[in-house]
Amino acid sequence: MRRGRRTTAGAAAAAGCWLAVLATASCAMPPAPPLSPRALPTATAVPSPSPKPPSPSASASASASASASPEPPPESGPPPESGPAEPVGEGRATAADRPLLEAVRRGTDAAVPDDAAVIVIHRGPGGTGELAWMPDDRNYCLAVVREARTDTSCKPLPSSWARIGVRLVTAGRPVSARTVFFAVVDGGHGPYGYQGTAAAAPAPGMGPVHDATAVFASGRTLSLLTYERPIAISTPGDQYICSADNAICFPALDAYSGH
Template sequence: MTSPPAPAPTGSEPPRASEPSGPSGPAEPVGDARVTAADRALLEVARAEGGARVPDDGSVIVIHREPAGDAGEFAWMPDDQNYCLAVVRAARASTTCNPLPKSWARIGIRLVIEAVAYREGPTVYFAVVDGGHAPYAYAGRGPQSPGRGPVRDATAAFASGRTLSLLTYERPSGQILPGDREICSADNAVCFPTLDVYVPGSP
């Protein structure tokens, strides 16, 4: 079961302008984010276990897949203002569908939430970032703290030419780790703190 998002951080910048209105059509996956035959098991688990109406029109965006085919995260966006995320682990699925916030506190960052919090094991975080600045990774050098998984990302493209980066990463829920650092795009155009959680629909 998906845990409720954490409260928005205090003392952040004022919300920035919202995105342009109007329909944009469904997003399409770019490159390795396209569904392959090996991903069918993930989709079926989400349909059966998560109760989700996973589309079958090529609009599913695979963010992360394990070689064994029994774990991963994928999303779909009917337009550029709404998303659905499915997280699959060990033949169990959790699916969340929500609108993106109308405004946000940090330029370029549309959403950061705790997607799924497990009783045992790390929490899966999900972020939506403007533009296609992949790949994303933890900023800075040095060893990675135990309990913090790699950053995975995929690109969602709309017919208008607009792109969004969809990211997932795992870490202990709400816990600051030694040497904690931001997640940044490869060109350092976009960075955000790993626990900078925004509540959908917040002003």
């Protein structure tokens, strides 16, 4: 009898436990629904930390990188010397010019270069004429030979000029009651001659225009011109001197003559 009571009591206790579990489960709250998007919390911006100053090693690395970068180009200065000019075409000295070349070498203290670097501008009768040479494109020497007398002038070209393409117009020393003018013009646009407003013929006393071309190793060319006129006589209507293609013209008595 005691054994049966214990079994019944144990069953009753087990049943009570199950009922308690069921009661607890039935009384629990259902899970909450998910939050709507509007209810979701927004992200808060977090300030980024301020950059730290570079360490000495980093500064040294930056300086090394800067020094390794290409250096800026040097400041522009005067152009390098272009080397001596060489004559072109009929400006080259020939065996027939020997008396003219010898007269120049006898009659001047200037250093006359070899014949290959002498530019013959004008060949006149009896060993007269005009020669020139240019040690570079910024300096010139002009030799005028008349009646066994040689007048040589070596000067730099002006650093500025009033007319486009015309580097120099200068009046030389009087030779036999006449003045020999000398002009240096950019480019090889010869031959040059008189052309102007008054007439096709030169003004009274004006001699013909002679020209020769000089070329430098860079490929640059200059035209060298000579022409004569009576001393200290300015004739109204003096013509312009122009190249064959009329690309360059200038008055025979230019504004900076005599310099």
